Amino acid sequence: MVKIGLYLCECGPNIAEAINLDKIAEQIKKDNKVAGIEQHKLLCSEDGKKFLVESIKKNEFERIVIAACSPKQHETTFMEVMSSSDLNPYMFQLVNIREQCAWMTPDKEAATSKALRSIRAAINRVRHHDALQQKEIDCNPDVIVVGGGITGIEAALRTAQKNRKVYLIEEQKLGGRLREYGLLFPTMQPAQEFLNKKITEVKNTGQIRVFENSKVKEILGFFGNFVATIENKDREEIEVNAGSVILAIGANPFIPTGLAKYGYGTFDDVYTAAEFEKMTSSNNITTKSGNPPKSVAIIHCVGRKRLGYCSKVCCTNSMKIARYIKEKLNGVKVIQFYKNLCLPDKKYDEFYKKTKEKGIEFLRFSDIEVTKEANQMMLKYKQENDNEDALPVDMVVLSTGLIPNPKTEDFAQMLNIPVDEYGFFKEEHMKLGPISTITEGVFIAGCAQGPHSINDSMVQAGAAAGKILSSLVPGRRLQLETKTSYVSETMCIGCGVCVDICAYGALTIDESKRISVVNEVLCRGCGNCASACPSGAARHRHFTTKQITQEMIEILK
Amino acid sequence: MEEKTLPRILGFLCKWCSSTGADLAGVSRLKMPASLIPIRVMCSSRVNPIFVLKAFLGGADGVLVSGCHPGDCHYQSGNYYTRRRFAVTKKIFEELGLDTNRIRLSWISASEGQRFVNVVTEFTENLKKVGKNPVKAEVFL
Ligand SMILES: Cc1cc2nc3c(=O)[nH]c(=O)nc-3n(C[C@H](O)[C@H](O)[C@H](O)COP(=O)(O)OP(=O)(O)OC[C@H]3O[C@@H](n4cnc5c(N)ncnc54)[C@H](O)[C@@H]3O)c2cc1C
Ligand code: SF4
Ligand code: SF4
Ligand code: SF4
Ligand code: FES
DSSP: OOOEEEEEEOTTHHHHTTSOHHHHHHHHHHHTOOSEEEEESOTTSHHHHHHHHHHHHHHTOSEEEEEESOHHHHHHHHHHHHHHTTSOTTSEEEEEOIIIIITTOOSHHHHHHHHHHHHHHHHHHHTTOOOOOOOEEOOOOOEEEEOOSHHHHHHHHHHOBTTBOEEEEOSSOTTGGGGGOSEETTTTEEHHHHHHHHHHHHHHOTTEEEEOSOEEEEEEEETTEEEEEEEOTTSOEEEEEESEEEEOOOEEEOOOTTOGGGOBTTBTTEEEHHHHHHHHHTTOOOOTTSSOOSEEEEEEEETHHHHOSOOSSHHHHHHHHHHHHHHHSTTOEEEEEESSOOOOSHHHHHHHHHHHHTTOEEEEEEEEEEEEETTEEEEEEEETTSOEEEEEESEEEEEEOEEEOTTHHHHHHHTTOOBOTTSSBOOSBTTTBSSBOSSTTEEEOGGGSSOOOHHHHHHHHHHHHHHHHHHSOTTOOEEOOSSOEEEOTTTOOOOOHHHHHOTTOOEEEETTTTEEEEOTTTOOOOOHHHHHOTTSOEEETTSOHHHHHHHHHHHHO | OHHHHSOOEEEEEETTTHHHHHHHHHHTTOOOOTTEEEEEESSGGGOOHHHHHHHHHTTOSEEEEEEOOTTOOTTSSHHHHHHHHHHHHHHHHHHTTOOGGGEEEEEOOTTOHHHHHHHHHHHHHHHHHHOSOSOOOOOOO
């Protein structure tokens, strides 16, 4: 008979005072299912661990049950003890008699009886445990960055280091949207000065290989081992290998062609903010007639309703444009037509105050229309109090938001990551994993994930870089999840049910055998497939039907 | 003794949210009846309807399935499958003429220690009214 050892932890007075451990030992002894029972004051202490190793070896126990605290607290501690005792760490079950019994049951007898039941269940379970091997794979520390805007540039700079190459793949030229900007909020620094410094840094960092005018044709593989096929500027195909991927393909400004009331595409001097940026970067602000405008209206939130979300950067950007015009053209009148000011950064409030100080007017409207009367553009608008008014202007700038890059969907499909309701890449978790995706090793940063300022985009790039630097270390092998699922070849009927439910694409049908197979690198061990499989072929290691059922039987006895 | 009169509840708790929430209840020294014994699974989606039926046939007075709140499953979408499977389980219970008050699905997050206690206490009180499991077949499928 397999030799099971049971250890009862007193946890100082924590467990000993709330549960009658002697009674438990006595009962278990009567059950005659374990080879030995030991009790200790503090099993997780250095002394306790030493005691465990010696006792396990001396008694030649083969499987161990420890009744102590929550697995959250000390499961790994005791798994290490198992290894030190030359036992497989999975031949072990921890019973939580502290949090789940001692600490929540005022009646000692009830606590003791609940603990006894739980311990019996663990003893019954552990006899069906299988030894599991920690699997490791070689991994590549190099990084693929798709998109060479400010986000991609920053991500490349932060990940490149000795022993770690970065492939920075850009469809056009390095720089992204910033290549067309004049000044940057909130610093009012010239955009090109800021950008060129970053690009020089990229060129000076030997570890970054830049592909400009290049396309990503395909990315295959998984965390630790991705292969990308790149079509370079000479239309040659090049393969690169890397362990992780950062998607920084940015976003596009919304073009308000469909929104007739703004006169975009109808009247000459109506521009989007992005188009206006182009003019400022060439330092030439004139109307189509060749004269500088005497009055400029900037309309906020254009398309906001259509898009369904606030783009966070347009309000501050409108003020930046206003300040630029005010400084450039003497005596010009600049009016901001806004609905709600969005200032999502502590620095932006100050920016707003400064903008007002410069004599720029702010007008809150509820409705607006751009018209033309006798060669003069007129803004007809309704104020909040329903008063209607009209204002002649020479130029109108439409502050539109950012919409997803149309390529987002292609990458999402290629790498099995979802997109959100608006079409941006969806993060793994809004709070817990804002730059991770459900595909391990694939990160999203900057405007590819949703509208962000340059600063926020760079912070995300840094966060993605941090994740990569800490999880893929040169020379270290990647440890895989051990409690994965597997498919029994003889039981599987190839129905494909499991393939559809796995959130990680870990299951595929092997066409030659017509059965399902698990990719152990992708499987995260949730056990969903084991519940879904109609033929009992998909099995969850360490949570097999047998193990769970045996645990249940004892609890219910 | 209290234990004899208490209903016997089996609780499937996912590791990431509900188990952590349940442990927080203990850490916060919240008190609850000793009616429920937890079984830890990685995700609530591991809970096959057959487990629930087996538990019931094995004499459980009640079965609680608990996972992360919708949208918070550590494995993306596991708990949506749990929800669907639970609905199926309920249907089976109805078809068999069993009392669906004996099974319960609750979302309990890692920070909801109090909620865990409330759910278990309330479920226990309900089960006292429903009474002991009439099947009580000691046979296991
Ligand atoms: C009008 C306007 C003005 C703004 N002004 C400011 C400002 O003053 N200050 C501020 O903080 N923020 C400003 N923003 C926000 C700013 O533009 C973004 O924060 C910034 O562009 C984000 O950089 P990114 O690298 O994520 O995306 P992008 O700048 O869009 O860069 C994405 C890059 O990816 C490349 N790419 C796309 N698809 C592929 C593909 N399939 N393969 C390879 N490469 C690809 C693109 O060519 C591009 O180079 C402004 C936004 C707008 C619309
Ligand atoms: S192992 Fe857990 S229960 Fe035992 S002394 Fe340490 S903390 Fe307390
Ligand atoms: S255990 Fe979960 S992650 Fe692994 S194959 Fe099954 S469903 Fe996919
Ligand atoms: S659900 Fe089960 S039987 Fe169907 S393909 Fe998957 S492992 Fe095979
Ligand atoms: S991990 Fe908690 S329900 Fe899936």
